[in-house]
Amino acid sequence: MTISIIGLGLIGGSFAKDLRAAGLASELLGTDASPEHARRALELGLVDRTIPLEEAQRLSDVILLAVPVDAIALLLPRVLDAVRPEQTVIDLGSTKFQLAESVRQHPNRERYVAAHPMAGTENAGPDAALAGLFKGKTVLLCDLEWSAPDACKTALELFHAVGLKFEFMSSEQHDRHAAYVSHLSHVAAYALSLAVQNEEKAGYAVPRLAGGGFASTVRLAKSSPEMWVPIFKQNREHVLKAIDAFDERLQEFKRCLEANDYARLETLIREANQIRDLL
């Protein structure tokens, strides 16, 4: 089948690599808003050709939307306007509810499958594309009751080919879940980065003298605003609640230290340790 990938960055590029390796695409077409990224994606052999979106859609069996979520919100209705009954449109964005609502009444809604592969790195652009990025990870498939059975089947076939496991939920559940296990991690990493940088400027903290623990905790702070501002915007309500819940636990830690209550601090840490059993 002919597959179009709209957005040739980390996620789109990694899909391109794995779909090619799986031998699933007879032709891989690509589109990127940045001419430089499009050129680089070709250079890296991620896709066979880069062509404008309308042409790519016309020639494809499957259209994968792998652009930032604000761009998905703009493109999806347009793509659905032009979609043919045998085509499948899949978005790979990190937020789902607003998007779901925006196309709920679209006459071609059933050609669309909402998906969020829970995999990524802090890097962006075609050079960030990583073979095997999705292997063993999970793709969250949302509101499948609104998608045509054959579109679901095509999407599952693609995701299975790149090694993703499936989970099914509503777009509303998705956004609340993602606020905690993905979006909040980014907020925490950004705040940690800013706090440490401030201290570094004061001449005290020296990030390059840190161990692997700091690097691990702060890693997501390298993620780009182009991708993340639209995510926070679209999932604003849930992210705000998640920040409050996080801050509440932070304040609990603070109160233990202020009150020299080390028995309570130990209890908190023991509870936190239980994340071992949940991962």
Added chain:
Amino acid sequence: MTISIIGLGLIGGSFAKDLRAAGLASELLGTDASPEHARRALELGLVDRTIPLEEAQRLSDVILLAVPVDAIALLLPRVLDAVRPEQTVIDLGSTKFQLAESVRQHPNRERYVAAHPMAGTENAGPDAALAGLFKGKTVLLCDLEWSAPDACKTALELFHAVGLKFEFMSSEQHDRHAAYVSHLSHVAAYALSLAVQNEEKAGYAVPRLAGGGFASTVRLAKSSPEMWVPIFKQNREHVLKAIDAFDERLQEFKRCLEANDYARLETLIREANQIRDLL
């Protein structure tokens, strides 16, 4: 030379492995407060013999203290009481100022070298010992002006043998630095773990459906209270300040979202991104 390692967990055990690999120790002696850990360390071949601390110290050229920082605070004065002029005592703890103050007036202070290798994992006990853990990492050496030149030389020789790079600072500087680049990361990870677990209990967040980003950010939340409560206790003042600085940035994120100020949010994220250049 004969080297004693007091505490055969992650740090002590990893040192044992690397010192043995470097061929620096004619004999490696070990002590652990837990008979089970001592037995397991022997089973794993981390040390040649496990014997009581007093006997280990009597037989050794170098005594490495690799126990939690509250135990270091108890043991160090005792070890210095019995130390001979040709012996070197090194602690590997994560906090330094209180310890430095507690032995500042000790008649044998100069036999002691204060060190903090900035390396570790979230695991504990002899089975967590990892060959090569210190390679390319940095050891922070504190207040070396209070240590005898030959003791410094011995310590540097050992640290060099396991692949550590050196940095020198006062114990006061150390504790402020460590509060930001190590201790705060742990607080953030613990709070993240607790917030997500709470949401998981409510049936919404599902940690096992998270991607690598969450795993990376929350990893340190697996670290044990036995090691971390004493660190927070001994570095209370700096950790409290670091939590406040972190919370300030978190609130800034929150205000941006509340006010729908996405231009400001983008600026914050761009600033946070600069951690790339500092690692």
